[in-house]
Amino acid sequence: MGVQAYLATQSTRPQDVNPQWYVIDADDQVLGRLATRVAMILRGKHRPTYTPHVDTGDFVIVVNAEKVKLTGNKREQKTYYRHTGYTGSLRSINADKLLNSEHADRVVSNAVRGMLPKNNLGRQIFKKLKVYAGPDHPHAAQMPEEIKLG
DSSP, X not given: OOOOOOOOOOOOOGGGOXXXXXXXXXXXXXXXXXXXXXXXXXXXXXXXXXXXXXXXXXXXXXXXXXXXXXXXXXXXHOEEEEEOSSTTOEEEEEXXXXXXXXXTHHHHHHXXXXXSOSSHHHHHHHTTEEEOSSSOOSOGGGOOEEEOOO
16 A cells, blocks of 8 residues: 545635635616626635635625626516514515615625525625626726626
């Protein structure tokens, strides 16, 4: 028997992560496919140094969220719920009204949030997502690398 060389598994440490900024244009993108790609970038699964218990992901800016595409009849039948905190005050709105309102960014935010882990790390990762209904965003100082999904 010869001597075998064992390779230790490398685990990324939080201080070793160097996050980048990505700008994604949601214009005419299918919501679910867009959300999965955004969630992968947020979690860091696109990097070879991905570690499940460490936030190795990047910052993502999604612009033109009001122009996202929903397939089938989801625009009329998909319903979003929120609760005001008072008894009997559950509010509901369908996707079409939400996309035409001033809170059109919530459609993309809710889709991405559902694809992230439901724990402290997932909440930390979700804070790195910035969604804007229109084409403008206030993060020009970060010098983002623009990518177009599609």
